[in-house]
Every structure is written in structure tokens, then in C-alpha cells.
Amino acid sequence: MATAPFLIFTIFALFGVSSLTEAAETSFVVAHKKASLLKLKSGTERVSVSIDVYNHGSVAIYDVNLTDDSWSTEIFDFVAGNTSNSWEKLDAGSHVSHTFELESKVQTAYYSAPAFITYRIPTKSKLQLAYSTPVPALETLEEKAVAYKLDLAKKLLAKYGSHFSLVLIVYLFVRIISSPSSKSSSGNEKKRH
Numbered sequence: 580m581a582t583a584p585f586l587i588f589t590i591f592a593l594f595g596v597s598s599l600t601e602a603a604e605t606s607f608v609v610a611h612k613k614a615s616l617l618k619l620k621s622g623t624e625r626v627s628v629s630i631d632v633y634n635h636g637s638v639a640i641y642d643v644n645l646t647d648d649s650w651s652t653e654i655f656d657f658v659a660g661n662t663s664n665s666w667e668k669l670d671a672g673s674h675v676s677h678t679f680e681l682e683s684k685v686q687t688a689y690y691s692a693p694a695f696i697t698y699r700i701p702t703k704s705k706l707q708l709a710y711s712t713p714v715p716a717l718e719t720l721e722e723k724a725v726a727y728k729l730d731l732a733k734k735l736l737a738k739y740g741s742h743f744s745l746v747l748i749v750y751l752f753v754r755i756i757s758s759p760s761s762k763s764s765s766g767n768e769k770k771r772h
Contacts, residue, residue: 606636606700610711612647612693625658626681630694630711633674640669640698640707645677647694647711654689655681669698688716 610632617625630647634640643666650662660679669675694711 606634606638606640606698606707608640608696608698608707608709609633609635610645610694610696610709612691612711612714614691614714614717616717624683626655626683626717627678628681628714629676629678631674631676632669632696632711634669634671636700637671638700638702639671640700641667643667643669643675643696643698645694645696647691649692649694650681651689654685654687655683658682688718690714690716 610630612628612630614626614628617627619625628647628650630645632643632645644663645665646663648662650657658680660677662679664677666675691714693713696709696711698707698709700707
């Protein structure tokens with residue numbers, strides 16, 4: 580009869596452990612969307628978009644689909660790549676990347692919406708959804724003459740600022756040493772008379 584409470588305790592313990600492992604098997608998908616502008620010699624600008632999808636969960640995810648339909652064809656031409664991609668499986672702790680390039684047609688400040696990722700996890704039958712980070716406003720084909728001059732001044736100051744300071748200090752030191760002081764010259768004039 581002493582084995583009956585032990586058997587009941589063992590059944591409850593196994594049930595508790597199995598529910599804990601189910602709770603521990605979670606998915607946590609993070610997607611980071613980045614866009615960078617590249618001005619070409621022809622005067623056009625290319626937008627390079629990169630989306631990194633990370634599985635920070637404890638289980639593998641399946642049927643991963645990435646879609647980024649936020650780029651208007653009235654503003655951008657597609658140059659390379661595709662705005663969507665899919666992967667069969669993404670293991671826990673791993674990541675995948677997707678890139679594509681666009682060319683800007685008009686001058687504008689463009690706000691791109693987050694990309695969305697759909698995926699399945701083994702413990703749930705419902706399709707899961709995650710969103711990427713949004714991209715800050717892209718100012719395409721904008722006149723950047725003033726900003727360019729300021730950037731040039733910053734680069735020159737960073738590169739030659741210490742040299743300029745040294746030359747200025749030496750010049751001021753030589754100037755102070757070589758010029759007579761006004762008090763000593765007025766005192767010398769009084770002694771001569």
C-alpha cells in the first residue's frame with residue numbers, strides 16, 4: 580500500500596514536467612529591417628534593403644515566409660532581388676537574411692512599413708505572425724550640398740585639426756616672444772632721455 584502514494588506522486592510529477600516542457604517550447608521571432616541609400620554617378624539613388632530574421636525561441640519554426648510589400652512602384656523601381664522570400668525551417672538560435680535593391684524615381688521622404696513574417700511552430704496549428712522593425716524616413720534624391728560642405732569641413736577638421744592647432748600655438752608663441760612688450764619699451768624710452 581505504500582507504493583500507491585508513490586505511484587500517484589510519480590504520475591503528478593510526470594504530468595507537471597510535461598506541462599513545463601510544453602511551456603518552455605516557445606517561439607520568439609525578431610526581424611530587423613535596414614535600408615541604406617547609395618548615390619550613383621548617374622545621379623540616381625539606389626536603396627539597399629536588408630531584413631534579418633532571428634529565431635530566439637527554444638524550438639525550430641517551419642514554413643517561414645517574409646513579405647515586404649511597403650515599397651511603392653510609383654516611387655521605386657525594383658533592380659535586384661524580390662520583396663518576399665521563404666524558408667522551410669529556421670532552427671532555434673539561428674537567423675537568415677534577405678536583401679533586395681530598389682532605385683528611386685522621385686524626390687521624397689518615404690516611410691516604409693514593417694515587413695511581416697508568418698511561420699508555424701510544432702505545438703500550435705495556428706499560423707504565427709511577427710513584424711520587423713520599421714525603417715526611418717528615407718529622403719531620396721534630395722539636394723545635399725549644404726550637408727556635403729558641412730561633412731567636408733568635419734572631415735578636414737578631424738583629419739588636420741591637430742596639425743592646425745599645433746601650427747597656431749607655435750605661431751602665437753613666436754609672435755609673443757618676438758614682439759617687444761609695451762611696458763618695457765616705454766620704460767626704455769624714459770631711461771634714454
